[in-house]
Amino acid sequence: MIRTPVCDLLGIDLPIFLGGMGSIYSPPLVAAVSNAGGLGAMGCHSLTAEQVHAGTAAIRQQTDKPFALNFLIFDLVEESFAAALALKPAVMAFAWPRPEQDIKSCIGRAHAAGCKVTFMAGGVQEAKRAALCGADVIIAQGTEGGGHVGWQASMALVPMVVDAVAPIPVLAAGGIADGRGLAAALALGADGVLLGTRFLASDESPLHVNFKQAIVESDGHDTLLSEIPDIAAGKVWPGAMSRSRRNRFIERWAGREWALRQRQAEALAQIRAAREIGDADEAPLSMGQDAGLIHDIAPAGEIVRRIAAEAERILRERLPHMLQPETGATAARRAS
Numbered sequence: 262m263i264r265t266p267v268c269d270l271l272g273i274d275l276p277i278f279l280g281g282m283g284s285i286y287s288p289p290l291v292a293a294v295s296n297a298g299g300l301g302a303m304g305c306h307s308l309t310a311e312q313v314h315a316g317t318a319a320i321r322q323q324t325d326k327p328f329a330l331n332f333l334i335f336d337l338v339e340e341s342f343a344a345a346l347a348l349k350p351a352v353m354a355f356a357w358p359r360p361e362q363d364i365k366s367c368i369g370r371a372h373a374a375g376c377k378v379t380f381m382a383g384g385v386q387e388a389k390r391a392a393l394c395g396a397d398v399i400i401a402q403g404t405e406g407g408g409h410v411g412w413q414a415s416m417a418l419v420p421m422v423v424d425a426v427a428p429i430p431v432l433a434a435g436g437i438a439d440g441r442g443l444a445a446a447l448a449l450g451a452d453g454v455l456l457g458t459r460f461l462a463s464d465e466s467p468l469h470v471n472f473k474q475a476i477v478e479s480d481g482h483d484t485l486l487s488e489i490p491d492i493a494a495g496k497v498w499p500g501a502m503s504r505s506r507r508n509r510f511i512e513r514w515a516g517r518e519w520a521l522r523q524r525q526a527e528a529l530a531q532i533r534a535a536r537e538i539g540d541a542d543e544a545p546l547s548m549g550q551d552a553g554l555i556h557d558i559a560p561a562g563e564i565v566r567r568i569a570a571e572a573e574r575i576l577r578e579r580l581p582h583m584l585q586p587e588t589g590a591t592a593a594r595r596a597s
């Protein structure tokens with residue numbers, strides 16, 4: 262079994278995290294990931310205090326394992342955050358502050374409530390800032406990921422963040438959907454992985470099956486980083502665009518964002534209708550380039566177990582064979 266220091270820190274069995282996804286409300290998904298030994302997370306971005314209570318109660322009915330409540334700092338609603346703190350989740354997961362915001366007080370309040378704190382960053386400076394403000398775990402999120410992401414790819418970002426915040430544990434996010442991704446993340450110095458897109462195509466995901474199927478059918482080349490989903494939703498995100506499937510809706514507005522701003526209310530109504538009927542071409546679908554690695558819709562617990570088993574096989578069987586037996590001279594050189 263793969264076990265890293267972050268497992269001991271958070272009281273979990275496997276270093277596989279569900280990304281908090283504010284647009285994806287599913288207590289069964291959160292519970293399934295935690296029950297499989299990973300860390301589930303509920304995105305509380307758009308939840309009222311009552312909904313935070315109800316969601317957390319639903320998760321606790323389905324698991325007694327640790328899970329996280331996730332908040333976007335730039336859009337933090339005090340009543341919802343206060344409700345979450347009072348519920349004392351094992352982990353509070355933060356992301357996306359504005360540069361001028363006081364993240365130390367958010368982290369301090371979470372610690373005072375007895376939570377461990379994870380902080381997601383798309384760049385080294387933001388990771389360092391969170392580390393200095395007391396975050397217990399840093400998530401280095403690469404641009405391959407689904408939803409709002411930064412500009413740098415995981416392969417370069419993860420080891421840079423590992424170096425910058427050592428000895429704080431780092432998880433890799435963005436573009437990871439299988440055990441190969443977990444094994445690679447460990448090789449880059451991370452302590453584990455956090456996944457979003459892979460869990461969108463799970464049985465417990467609340468997406469319409471046509472949207473899940475669009476992820477399964479993707480070859481991973483059909484994503485676009487754009488402001489289109491935010492403009493359509495009437496949101497302004499601090500310093501990020503959003504990676505989503507390059508479908509008919511996105512192609513209609515790409516390069517014509519000014520026109521979308523003008524017709525935002527109409528577009529939003531169309532998106533809501535398309536989501537309702539499962540028209541995956543006429544509503545934004547946040548997904549990462551790793552959609553090309555996702556070939557089925559599966560139970561979330563099984564996804565966690567598969568990733569862990571595949572990574573373990575790689576570490577035990579594939580990689581050791583790549584090393585030549587050590588001679589006395591190479592062992593001496595390594596020891597010196």
Ligand SMILES: Cc1cc2nc3c(=O)[nH]c(=O)nc-3n(C[C@H](O)[C@H](O)[C@H](O)COP(=O)(O)O)c2cc1C
Pocket residue numbers: 279280281282283284285304305306331332333355356381402405406407408409434435436437455456457458459461547548549550551
């Ligand atoms: C639909 C969707 C919604 C997301 N919402 C949030 C959110 O509310 N809070 C957050 O911290 N991250 C959010 N993310 C980002 C994920 O936490 C994670 O960093 C990302 O999905 C990792 O890349 P992957 O999709 O390639 O696994 C979202 C991602 C997706 C796909």
